[in-house]
Structures are given as C-alpha cells and as structure tokens.
Amino acid sequence: MGQAEIDPITSLREKFSDRIKELYEKSEKRYYVLIEPADLLDFVDYVYNHLKARYIIVSGLDTPKGLELVYHFALDKLGKVLSLRTVVPIEKPEVESISGLITGAQWIEREIMDILGVKFLNHPDPRRFILADDWPEGVYPYRRKK
Numbered sequence: 001m002g003q004a005e006i007d008p009i010t011s012l013r014e015k016f017s018d019r020i021k022e023l024y025e026k027s028e029k030r031y032y033v034l035i036e037p038a039d040l041l042d043f044v045d046y047v048y049n050h051l052k053a054r055y056i057i058v059s060g061l062d063t064p065k066g067l068e069l070v071y072h073f074a075l076d077k078l079g080k081v082l083s084l085r086t087v088v089p090i091e092k093p094e095v096e097s098i099s100g101l102i103t104g105a106q107w108i109e110r111e112i113m114d115i116l117g118v119k120f121l122n123h124p125d126p127r128r129f130i131l132a133d134d135w136p137e138g139v140y141p142y143r144r145k146k
Contacts, residue, residue, distance in 0.1 A: 008051045008075050008082070015046060029080045032070075037086045037095045040071075044084065044098045047073050053082060055102045060112040062144045067093045067116055088118060090143075097123040115142040 009031055013023065019042075022034040035043050047053045053073035060069050071084040088095050097120035099106040109120040110129035117140040120126070128135070 008047075008053070008078070008080075011051065012043075012046070012082075016043065019043075031080065031082045032085055033082065034085045034087075037088050040084070040086055041096050041098065041101065044071060044101055047082060047084065048101060051075065051082075055104060056081070058098075058105060058108045058112065060116045060118060060142070062090075062116065062142060063087070066090050067118055069095060069112070069118065071098070093117055094119045094121055096121045099123060114140075116140050117143065 009023075012033065013020065016035075016039075019035060019039050020033055021036065022032075024032040024034075026032060033043070048055060053075050056072040056074055058069055058071050060067060066087040066089045068085060068087045073082045073084070074080075075082060086095065093116070095118065097105070097109055099109060099120070100122065106123070106125060107129065109123055110125070110127065112118050113120060113123075113126060114129050114131045117138070131141075
C-alpha cells in the first residue's frame with residue numbers, strides 16, 4: 001500500500017463512523033462490521049464500488065438475536081476479508097436485496113429465502129431456488145426449533 005492509499009478499514013471507519021455498531025478485528029486479515037439492516041445498501045455500495053472489494057458470498061444463520069446475514073468481501077490486494085454483519089428480527093425477517101449492486105448475489109439470496117425465510121426486498125426474481133415447489137409455506141429447514 002503506497003503512502004497516498006488509505007487503509008480500507010480506516011476509510012470505512014471514517015465514512016460510517018456513526019453507523020458502525022461494532023467493528024471486530026478477528027485477526028490481522030479478518031474484520032467483521034456489525035451494521036443495521038437499513039444501512040446495508042450504503043455499506044455494500046461503498047465496500048464493493050469504492051473500496052473495490054470482491055464479493056464472495058452471503059451467509060445466513062438463525063441466532064438467539066434474530067436471523068444474521070453476513071456479507072463477505074475480499075480485499076485481495078491486502079489479503080484481507082471484510083464481512084458486513086446485520087441481524088433481522090425473526091418476526092419480520094426483511095432486508096433490501098443487494099442484487100441491484102451485485103447481480104451475482106441473486107442466487108444466494110434466493111437460497112437464503114428458502115432455507116431461512118428472509119425476504120430480500122426488491123429482489124428481481126424471488127422464486128424458490130432449492131426447495132421443492134410443494135414445500136410447505138412458512139417452514140424453513142435452517143431455522144432453529146423453538
């Protein structure tokens with residue numbers, strides 16, 4: 001990294017200082033940033049388009065706090081991975097689709113819709129992806145049993 005280049009993590013902190021709920025450095029090469037669901041598109045746009053991070057995947061899991069979505073990005077030139085974390089409430093599991101910014105996210109968002117029941121708002125193709133057409137509505141195989 002040249003003198004004129006700013007560290008992407010520093011840049012993210014400066015740009016969104018008031019909107020980062022938590023920034024956790026798991027290791028020298030792995031960062032997790034906790035954000036509100038309403039801020040997701042702004043963060044993804046900045047990380048992907050401004051920081052030029054490579055989109056890897058979105059992962060989702062059912063936690064006691066809600067359905068957590070983790071958007072993984074590689075900062076290849078630095079050998080680092082930056083993951084944006086957000087939690088949507090189980091009672092209303094909705095978040096904006098990032099597929100308008102990153103077309104490749106459409107498939108994994110559809111998978112997460114099927115297995116966790118997260119609704120990705122403004123998704124261009126919200127059809128089922130991996131579950132059978134006759135799978136019961138409201139039954140999500142990756143949700144914890146209550």
